[in-house]
Amino acid sequence: MKPGYVIVLFMVARFSYLNHLQCSMCHRQYAADQLQTISPCCSRPLLAKYDLAAVAQDVKRDEIARRENSMWRYHELLPVCEEAHVLTLGEGMTPLLAAPRLAPPGLEKDVRLLVKDEGQNPTGSFKARGMAAAVARALELGASGLVTPTAGNAGAAMAAYAARAGLPAFVVAPEDAPQACIQQARLYGAEVALIAGLISDAGRVAASVAQQRGWFNLATLREPYRVEGKKTMGFELAEQLGWRLPDAIIYPAGGGTGVIGMWQAFAELRDLAWLQSEHLPKMIIVQAEGCAPLVRAFEQGNTVMEAWPSSQASTVAAGLRVPMSIGDQLILQAVRASGGTAVRVSDDAMMEMVRYTARSEGMLIAVEAAATLAAYHILLTTRFLTPEDETVLFFTGTGLPDIGNYSFSM
Ligand SMILES: Cc1ncc(COP(=O)(O)O)c(C=O)c1O
Ligand SMILES: [Zn+2]
Known part of the structure; x- marks a missing residue:
């Protein structure tokens, strides 16, 4: 044979x-x-x-x-x-912490309140997840340089991963973007242009820089992969809860990639049959009173949003000073399909909640993150949520860079 x-x-x-x-x-x-x-x-x-x-x-x-x-x-x-x-600085698998003392006084024993502490990501915010995925994929597909408009944290994160990738980076930010984020991006070696106007204006400048230089533009939802990195917040939440999901999630929405990403994550987990139960959380978004285009669209029953007038877009929360999002339909769809809601909170409430969170639980958070806690207190008052509803607040960034913004009486 x-x-x-x-x-x-x-x-x-x-x-x-x-x-x-x-x-x-x-x-x-x-x-x-x-x-x-x-x-x-x-x-x-x-x-x-x-x-x-x-x-x-x-x-x-x-x-x-x-x-x-x-x-x-x-x-x-x-x-x-x-x-x-893969380009990694160790992003993701942030702690999911019980934080009962963030409840309104008197309810500490009753609430089922958890926080996902995204400030522990490299570069200090959840933006690291999206940029880790998008920068690595852009490099894999041959990008020779990277550009992004930013309210602050995304630019810092892109600059860090661009440095890790050995790619040149260009960041365009409004001139009133947080100084710490701008300095951070510069330290990572990015060129930074500060412009008069909002992130939407920075978006136009970034697009033209990308075109002139032949570099890739990583503006929110204008490429497909930042949202993929953000999706991992949804996977982790499920895994950390033993492959089930909470009753409600509160997320501070600017461009809204986190909501879109997590909603995608839950759909994928359901399709994979990895979830213990079909129960999906109410997706709740929070914006600032001074710039709340998604909340307004939600309240008016619209499926798309109208841009918030630039001249009126004003809030201490730079990450929420976003007058328009190209993801509006996806965000509004996720909020409605989940039985969630949209809430606006004042700058004073956010600042107060930064202090409350630091004092009550030893967590130093960004004002955007504090918006979720202000929204939680409102939703308990209006009874949209009950203390028994297991609720996860997305603490999207650390408060360390903003520490100089708070005054103390001696
Ligand atoms: C700390 C923080 N939270 C929330 C947001 C809003 O995120 P998104 O634009 O993905 O909705 C930002 C955006 O810059 C941010 O920096
Ligand atoms: Zn189409």
């Missing part, structure tokens, strides 16, 4: 199961293997789609617990295709 060959066919598990991109409006499909911006068909965000059937077959949910303690433990559901292309 002649020696024969036995051909053994086996599938090698892939690092990422990214399949294609999809227009968030009309669902037309686009290739994921080249740099993409917004959808050419509808000028709307492109969302990443994965081969979930293959993930379900190849990945055991409980295997994830044994993986590294960063957001890359969910790599099959992230867009970076080669393991060697």
